[in-house]
């Protein structure tokens with residue numbers, strides 16, 4: 001069994017509900033404290049999208065997992081929103097929320113916070129309704145394939161990619177991480193935008209029975225990987241985990257936020 005196969009095997013135990021409880025409720029998602037890591041992530045995404053350059057026909061979320069928060073600013077600027085994940089249990093969790101079914105995860109505090117950032121006084125329920133209407137597909141993804149989205153989306157067909165905590169969490173080593181990044185960037189149109197959030201210097205995380213290995217990356221490694229993938233860095237921001245954010249579910253030391261653009265065809 002090679003590294004990628006070992007990662008795939010480890011993900012068979014991934015528990016979406018446990019993962020959501022570990023990372024997407026207080027203290028990591030404490031909206032009463034602007035210092036919480038979630039407020040920082042949502043501010044980074046809002047501020048990049050508020051500049052008005054990131055827009056077009058379609059936006060794809062690479063490795064959604066069971067979460068939607070990462071899309072709450074970007075989706076407003078595109079007609080078609082596509083969510084993706086490797087695991088059916090995660091795609092099912094996304095559909096449960098999209099169809100407003102019993103037992104869905106409560107993302108309402110996230111909609112409220114992003115509406116506050118946008119400052120238009122819009123009721124969060126309106127934004128929630130629009131998001132549900134604009135998500136047209138939830139499709140399988142494998143970032144270790146040269147066409148990560150298979151026949152669903154051809155290379156060079158996407159205006160914008162969003163990805164949070166995926167590439168480093170399913171790559172056994174740096175070489176595989178680099179190749180996965182190049183596979184993902186291949187889906188983008190030239191000059192397409194990439195909003196990328198990831199973990200810095202993380203080596204593992206827990207999701208129920210699953211203990212998943214993560215390839216530890218530093219800011220310098222992420223910058224170098226983007227350069228090799230022919231992406232121009234527009235913005236690179238980092239967040240250092242405070243003691244309050246270290247809750248025993250991983251050994252992440254910080255978070256990065258990147259706004260990058262795929263180089264124009266030369």
Ligand SMILES: Nc1ncnc2c1ncn2[C@@H]1O[C@@H](CSCCNC[C@@H]2Cc3ccc([N+](=O)[O-])cc3CN2)[C@@H](O)[C@H]1O
Nearest residue numbers: 023028037063065086087142143165166169170205250252
């Ligand atoms: N071959 C594959 N291709 C694409 N996706 C794949 C593949 N294999 C697994 N996947 C997919 O990748 C997974 C993405 S979830 C990865 C979680 N990353 C680590 C976790 C996240 C997190 C969250 C929040 C905070 N914080 O401080 O607020 C810190 C941290 C750091 N720990 C999962 O959806 C799986 O389904």
